[in-house]
Amino acid sequence: MQILIACAKLMDAKGVPALKFATKPTFEREALHNAAQLSQYSVDELQQMLKVNRAIAVENHLRYQNFIVESTRRPAGMIYDGMVFKKLDLASFTDGELLYANDHLNICSFLYGLLRPLDSINPYRLEGNVELPDNGGVTMTDYWQPILTDYLIAKVK
Structure with a gap:
């Protein structure tokens, strides 16, 4: 089962x-290139691209400037701050439950x-x-669609 x-x-x-026991993102090379x-x-x-206020634009400008810094990396499932992640509460999982979730839970990004x-x-x-110039002028959604479709099909099989 894959979620x-x-x-x-x-x-x-x-x-x-x-x-x-942190893991490396499957598509880390692509993420580094996009960043x-x-x-x-x-x-x-x-600010214009992300349709955000100036404070959020400044914060993310700094994030992208320092993106390669490894010491600030944390587990994806624990730093997203949305309702699903709050309810999931991965911080309360045992080591075994975390490892199981890591094999079966997929987070789109x-x-x-x-x-x-x-x-x-x-x-x-x-x-x-x-749209990023090196990605063929397509949206991030369109950039990832063929890559993730094939990957997810293989993972489910």
Whole structure:
């Protein structure tokens, strides 16, 4: 069984510990490339692209500037701050339950493509309608669709 959930727009890594058995995102190479592209945009450009206020644009500009810093990475399932993640409460899971969830729970992400709960990531903000130049001028949704379709089909089999 595979479960697929959407990520949340809000992320908060404060107080979330790094875990001894963290995993690397499956599509980390693509995420790093996407983040590198996003790091080239100014605060004003990010504000317009993401349709956010200036404070959120500034925060995410800094996030993309420091995206490669590994010491700030935390488990994806614990830094998303949406209702599903609050109800899921992965911090209360035993080690065995976390490892099981990591094999069966998939989190959709416009930056990382697909994440597992224990994948170490840096906080970010990205919308599905954003088009990045190196991605063929398609939206992030269209960029990820063929990649994730084939991956998920193989994972379910």
